[in-house]
Amino acid sequence: MSNLAEDLIQQQRPRILLVDDDPSLLRLLTIRLESEGYEIITAADADEAVRSISKQPFSLVLTDLRMPGKDGMYLLDYLARKVPSLPLIIMTAHGSIADAVDATEKGALGFITKPIDHQQLRQALRKALLQSNDTAEDSWRSEIISHSPLMKAVLDQAYRVAQKDVSVLITGASGTGKELLARAIHKASHRADQPFVAINCGALPEHLLESELFGHTKGAFTGAVSENKGLFRAAEGGTLFLDEIGDMPVPLQVKLLRVLQERMVRPVGSSQSIPVDVKVLSATHRDLLAAMKDGSFREDLYYRLNVVNLKLPSLKERPEDIPLLVRHILLKTADKHGVNVTRFADAAMLKLCGANWTGNIRQLVNVVEQCVALTHTPVVSESLVEQALLQNSGHWPALSEARDEFERQYIVRVLKMTDGIVSRAAELAGRNRTDFYKLMKKHELSSDDFKTVKH
Secondary structure, eight states, rough: OOHHHHHHHHOOEEEEEEOSSSSSHHHHHHHHHTTTOOOOEEEESHHHHHHHHSHHHHHSSESSSSSSSSHHHHHHHHHHOOOSSOOOOEEEOOGGGHHHHHHHHHTTTTTEEEEEEEHHHHHHHHHHHHHHHHHHHGGGGGTTOOOOOHHHHHHHHHHHHHHTTOEEEEEOOOOOOOOHHHHHHHHHHHTTTTTTTEEETTOOEEEHHHHHHHOOOOTSSSOOOOOHHHHHHHHHTTTTEEEEEESHHHHHHHHHHHHHHHHHHHOOOOOOOOOOOOEEEEEEESSSHHHTTSSSHHHHHHHHOSSSEEEEGGGGGGGGGHHHHHHHHHHHHHHHOOOOOOOEHHHHHHHHTOOTTTTTHHHHHHHHHHHHHHOSEEEEHHHHHEEEEHHHHOOOOHHHHHHHHHHHHHHHHHHHHTTHHHHHHHHHOOOOHHHHHHHHHHHHOGGGSSSSOOO
16 A cells, blocks of 8 residues: 555545546556555546545545536536535646646646656645645634635634633624634534524614523513523533624623623523533624723623634735635525526626625625626626626625614714704603713714704
């Protein structure tokens, strides 16, 4: 057995799927590779290869680029959608090297030219299988598509903190993928086999949020027709993700702090506290330091949640990831809807790379999905991208963003109605003057801007 087989797998031979429409080449390569310790399965075309992949696991796919009917590029697209962790190497004639280079840009781990040089093939297989092993170790973050140095730094930190039972605060603008990172941290932790439970703290009023988090007894309040154990207990042994923690009402922040300190929850309506073992991850797009200064977020809770802070970069800070993300979203969307859309035109991709992604990845997903839905050709045009970008220029906001915008517009309207007299505006809004001043400060509003000037 070769050193490669010994190095990579001690007890099991790497299984390679060999795909080519030339029977003699299949026989020759099978003999050579089996003599080096590989297990070889052959397929005469892409359809047969897909059937084999669906029946058994493989370490690697080695495929011809040009074949009658569905070719190596089809197989590359299929793996990108269905088995992205399975490495693929392209075999090609000298005349198709440009196409093979294009294939490597789209995800192939490499290419070798025909006639096959066995030393070159041996090295290509060794490199691909070693890289495949590295990829398997990174399976915890498989849903996060990136090769940005900024994101790599964040992910390195995320993996390290996943190994420890410390609270993590994930910050970043809306649409940057905070919940996706939280799920990745859970997968990398020793709690991966236990539940991951998420809740948006800005989506429920205070009394319902308390019941959702800590549970309630039967009859604890009107409508409590049965017992609810709450999300802390539902996540027992696993991870609880508190999204938009900055929107949690202050009274509930006090109760959450007590739970984090004591590791005990007391359901609404109960006099008994119940121990819980949960890793807490939280996230916000808000500036919590500013929120602490204006009294809308407790300092002691902040430091309890923010043992480690992971800040996700905006999409504008990681432009090198846009082509990767676009291709991933396109393939996923095309497969979901069963349409033949294979790529964006070069000019269309340039337009996407240069766009101002105020809504970050959430907005990018919306634009790509719209283009896939509307295109009549396999290649998405520049004009279609321009249309989608124009319609998405005011990106669809997260719930917390929409609430903030409504709140600001409401306060502006009330101040206009009262000529900037804060006491009257507060009374009209049903808030005390101190709270109303805090809201004005939060939205950077001054009463002077609303006073009627009299000459």
